[in-house]
Structure formats: structure tokens, C-alpha cells
Amino acid sequence: MARVVVDVMLKPDILDPQGKAVHGALPRLGFDGISEVRQGKRFELEVDGELTEERLAQIRSLAETVLSNPVIEDYAVHVQTA
Template structure:
């Protein structure tokens, strides 16, 4: 089965307090030099059958209507190679 990955991130203009909390914790753990952190979501979809244009179009639609809320989030869809 082929894997399609959908990454969902808050839009750049949306405040991400979770990412900020992670960023602030990093120096306390000795990880210096990280200027900013944004936290997102990754969905791994195991697709039955061929991942052709039609299948990708369906996944794009699922991402747009369900996996992401496009009022506040952006998403990308990509096929994971080499499996």
C-alpha cells in the first residue's frame, strides 16, 4: 500500500501558543539557538490501490474539508516514496 502524508500547520499569521511553550522549554533542556517553533499535525494515510491523480484529488478534498480547517490552517499533500 502507498502512503500519502498530509501535513497541517496553523497559518503563519495565527498565534501558536503551544509552539511558543515548546520553544521556551528548549533552552531549559540545553537546546540553544532555536528562534521559533510552530506545532502542526501530520496524517499518514495508507491508500488502497494506485495513488493516481484521482486518488490524490480525493485526498486533497478530504484534507480541505476535514483534516484541516482552512480558516486557520494550511495543508500540504505528498506521496511518501520508497516503501
């Protein structure tokens, strides 16, 4: 049993309205000194059995084709060691 985390963020040159909205609300809420907020997605996958290289390659392909839209998003795959 292993846990793999896939982080999906909009590419840096793609406008992020959610992050902008959060950023715009901060001064009103008394938080300053933050120059940018970007919001993305985090997926935690529980993988059965051993995490082989092959299995990890399959998860990378999953991240690229299902969990993210590679036209506008970047993804990162991390293995989480408990």
C-alpha cells in the same frame, strides 16, 4: 498500496501556543539558538490500490475539509515513495 502524507500547520499569522510553549522550555533544558518553534499535525494515509490523479484529488479534498481547518491552517499533501 501507496502512502500519502498530509502535513497540517497553523497559518504563519496565527498564534501557536503549543509551539511557543516548546520554544519557551528550550533554554531551561539547555538548548539554545532556536528562534521559533511551530507545532502542527502529520497524517499518514495508506491508500488501497493504485494512486490515480482522481484518488489524489479526493485526498486533497479530504485534507482541506476533514484533516485541516482552512480558516486557520495550511495543509500540504505529499506522496511518499517507499
